[in-house]
Amino acid sequence: MGSLSRTDRTRRAVSGAMxxxxxxxxxxxxxxxxxxxxxxxxxxxxxxxxxxLMDSPRPxxxxxxxxxxxxGSAVLLLLSCAVGIPLGxxxxxxLSEFGGGMFASVVRFLVDTLTGIPSIVxxxxxxxxxxxxxxxxxxxxxxxxxxxxxxxxxxRTTEEMIKLVPHSLREGALALGAPQWRVTLGxxxxxxxxxxxxxxxxxxxxxxxxxAPLLFTAFGSRFFPRNLNEPIASLTVQIYNYAxxxxxxxxxxxxxxxxxLMTLILSINxxxxxxxxxxx
Amino acid sequence: xxxxGQIVAPKFEVARRPVLPPRETKISVADLNFFYGRxxxxxxxxxxxxxxxxMAFIGPSGCGKTTFLRTLNRMNDVIPGxxxxxxxxxxxxxxxxxxxxVVELRRKVGMVFxxxxxxxxxxxxxxxxxLRINRLTSNKSELEDRVATALQDAALWSEVKDRLKSSxxxxxxxxxxRLCIARALAIRPEVILMDEPASALDPIATxxxxxxIFDLKKQYTIVIVTHNMQQAARVSDLTAFFLLxxxxxxxxxxxxxxxxxxxxxxxxxxxxxx
Numbered sequence: 001m002g003s004l005s006r007t008d009r010t011r012r013a014v015s016g017a018m019x020x021x022x023x024x025x026x027x028x029x030x031x032x033x034x035x036x037x038x039x040x041x042x043x044x045x046x047x048x049x050x051x052x053l054m055d056s057p058r059p060x061x062x063x064x065x066x067x068x069x070x071x072g073s074a075v076l077l078l079l080s081c082a083v084g085i086p087l088g089x090x091x092x093x094x095l096s097e098f099g100g101g102m103f104a105s106v107v108r109f110l111v112d113t114l115t116g117i118p119s120i121v122x123x124x125x126x127x128x129x130x131x132x133x134x135x136x137x138x139x140x141x142x143x144x145x146x147x148x149x150x151x152x153x154x155x156r157t158t159e160e161m162i163k164l165v166p167h168s169l170r171e172g173a174l175a176l177g178a179p180q181w182r183v184t185l186g187x188x189x190x191x192x193x194x195x196x197x198x199x200x201x202x203x204x205x206x207x208x209x210x211x212a213p214l215l216f217t218a219f220g221s222r223f224f225p226r227n228l229n230e231p232i233a234s235l236t237v238q239i240y241n242y243a244x245x246x247x248x249x250x251x252x253x254x255x256x257x258x259x260x261l262m263t264l265i266l267s268i269n270x271x272x273x274x275x276x277x278x279x280x
Numbered sequence: 281x282x283x284x285g286q287i288v289a290p291k292f293e294v295a296r297r298p299v300l301p302p303r304e305t306k307i308s309v310a311d312l313n314f315f316y317g318r319x320x321x322x323x324x325x326x327x328x329x330x331x332x333x334x335m336a337f338i339g340p341s342g343c344g345k346t347t348f349l350r351t352l353n354r355m356n357d358v359i360p361g362x363x364x365x366x367x368x369x370x371x372x373x374x375x376x377x378x379x380x381x382v383v384e385l386r387r388k389v390g391m392v393f394x395x396x397x398x399x400x401x402x403x404x405x406x407x408x409x410x411l412r413i414n415r416l417t418s419n420k421s422e423l424e425d426r427v428a429t430a431l432q433d434a435a436l437w438s439e440v441k442d443r444l445k446s447s448x449x450x451x452x453x454x455x456x457x458r459l460c461i462a463r464a465l466a467i468r469p470e471v472i473l474m475d476e477p478a479s480a481l482d483p484i485a486t487x488x489x490x491x492x493i494f495d496l497k498k499q500y501t502i503v504i505v506t507h508n509m510q511q512a513a514r515v516s517d518l519t520a521f522f523l524l525x526x527x528x529x530x531x532x533x534x535x536x537x538x539x540x541x542x543x544x545x546x547x548x549x550x551x552x553x554x
Contacts, residue, residue: 039554100360118487129482150441166397168393168395168397169286169397169399169400170358171355171358171391172397172398172399172460172463173391173399173409173413174355174358174386175353175355175390175391175393175464176386176387176390176410176413176414176415176463176467177383177384177386177387177408177410177414178383178410178413179383179413182413184547186409186413187399189410190400191399191400191402
């Protein structure tokens, strides 16, 4: 080992330097995330208590909470999932399993374009198409705006995940006399299930942080939701409203609400990871 | 030039089958041409496959053996741009006739692939898959019986009976391939097509598969593609030699490996090319 040539030593030095460099970059990326989380926790923890989580907003100086916004966000997410996930998965399955032709290429292009549309544009679109027609803001409109953001994300991840399923599995099922739709439903989709679930989760995480499309659609509310046909509160819009207000108390509440939002997203993520962990 | 018998005979240990028993024809292929787009992969194949025997297809890579095998259960249908001409009759019915039911055909003609392809499901669910989609069993205990029988027939039962609920992907390569055989056997096909079933396996797993083939031919018609000529000699009753998309010779395996009729066959078997 003692007689390493000059090129060997250089090579090792370069390799070591590169490894350290990538490690540093990783550390920086993770560090930023930890800083953000830590800072939010630090600022938010002060105003956080059970009453804050249960109560609805009150005038400045009287405390109040974000209970209605938590419920509202949950309702909006459920609505958007109910519309966005089935449509997205169906689109992805179509694109990967049956999409060889011209029509599929057009769909794929449109889906990609849809992914790139700024969320405020989606909000304005839903405002024009649904809110103006119904003549009022509503939870429905908000859910649809969020679903429109979810669909392309879910569709593309589903497509990619399904393409990863080896062709031999499809042939194996076909050779047993399975019709095409049963192969897709019973073998291909289950084989890609955890990937599809991850894509759906990514989409949920993405839309649960959206504010802009909700401003024009769900609008916000100071009360607990009673009816999906009315304006509804959401964590993000409430954070936005409180953050731009001139009151220190509301600023503190905005921080606390941010902490709650982040915790919720994190727990959804962990929960889904747990539920879809690889069984086979 | 020496006689073929002297060159070839010592190289192969051919199972002793002095006289082949007479058998009905199970599959009859006439003037089959096959195209991938514009290139023709099979030329005028005419061949009869008798029932309850093992027929082996040999030949160099790219000679069309696998393509031909896959025409027998219309597995090439899933490849875009392919075209078939000619006739494939199974039990006197044209499987490429316009009204022919491809799903029904594949229930009767099972297939084992070169690379084992267990579904990412439990061992039990893998074997039960074909039974379930074809609704071949009416209750749970019947399903369990059929799965157990298939696993026994595939000589896998003793190794997996205590872990039927665990993932099929946790099995070894040889076990996975036997699981795929069990999966094909479970729906009780009449013909089993095997596309180099042992090419990715070690010698011990290979010999298990070969013994299995030997047992299975009592009930099934078996067609096996193999690159391994010793394997063809060991397991098959009949051998068909393919070259460049043409069927060169079909003969009893013993004759094929000792005194083939065609010069090309002899050259291939003695390793002069291929």
